[in-house]
Amino acid sequence: AQSVAQPEDQVNVAEGNPLTVKCTYSVSGNPYLFWYVQYPNRGLQFLLKYITGDNLVKGSYGFEAEFNKSQTSFHLKKPSALVSDSALYFCAVRDNNYGQNFVFGPGTRLSVLP
Amino acid sequence: DAGVIQSPRHEVTEMGQEVTLRCKPISGHDYLFWYRQTMMRGLELLIYFNNNVPIDDSGMPEDRFSAKMPNASFSTLKIQPSEPRDSAVYFCATQTSGSYEQYFGPGTRLTVT
Numbered sequence: 001a002q003s004v005a006q007p008e009d010q011v012n013v014a015e016g017n018p019l020t021v022k023c024t025y026s027v028s029g030n031p032y033l034f035w036y037v038q039y040p041n042r043g044l045q046f047l048l049k050y051i052t053g054d055n056l057v058k059g060s061y062g063f064e065a066e067f068n069k070s071q072t073s074f075h076l077k078k079p080s081a082l083v084s085d086s087a088l089y090f091c092a093v094r095d096n097n098y099g100q101n102f103v104f105g106p107g108t109r110l111s112v113l114p
Numbered sequence: 115d116a117g118v119i120q121s122p123r124h125e126v127t128e129m130g131q132e133v134t135l136r137c138k139p140i141s142g143h144d145y146l147f148w149y150r151q152t153m154m155r156g157l158e159l160l161i162y163f164n165n166n167v168p169i170d171d172s173g174m175p176e177d178r179f180s181a182k183m184p185n186a187s188f189s190t191l192k193i194q195p196s197e198p199r200d201s202a203v204y205f206c207a208t209q210t211s212g213s214y215e216q217y218f219g220p221g222t223r224l225t226v227t
Contacts, residue, residue: 036218
């Protein structure tokens with residue numbers, strides 16, 4: 001079975017500082033990994049994905065994530081946080097042996113303080 | 115494109131009543147997913163369709179829940195009878211077979227009293 005863990009419920013960072021939101025996963029096959037963001041009273045929005053290729057993937061709004069197979073991690077990063085980045089972030093995994101079933105992590109609330 | 119459209123945006127109903135949630139996918143997207151989001155359980159996949167055919171409904175909590183996709187432009191999620199524990203935000207999301215990105219609708223916030 002596939003699963004996703006986001007070990008931090010909440011991450012606080014000062015504006016202009018780098019941010020990291022952590023994600024680890026478990027799958028039986030090759031993982032397809034995703035990050036989504038959710039703003040209040042909105043649906044989830046796609047940020048970036050790792051399917052294959054370079055371990056460092058770049059996405060929307062200056063976000064990037066690094067796939068680490070040995071640590072089964074896919075941490076989300078941004079060099080300089082903005083107050084407008086404050087939102088709920090979800091990591092998701094799809095095991096390519098399980099069709100289109102996505103499993104989402106519990107979410108991490110990011111607060112960027114001015 | 116207007117994106118994924120869901121209606122209603124908010125629904126308040128009494129226990130025992132039938133509730134129908136609606137979703138209009140993005141044109142050309144051949145996968146449609148229904149999710150439920152609660153504080154306790156996070157985001158759960160309920161069911162998904164491919165080309166209007168249900169592929170996996172293992173996430174549907176019980177027989178009170180049913181979903182249909184009569185054509186490529188419309189899907190419904192029905193709860194009959196509704197119970198207070200069904201209170202949640204229900205999301206519809208769609209995707210093309212050549213992509214791995216899901217596009218989410220704004221959600222329907224259901225409150226069952």
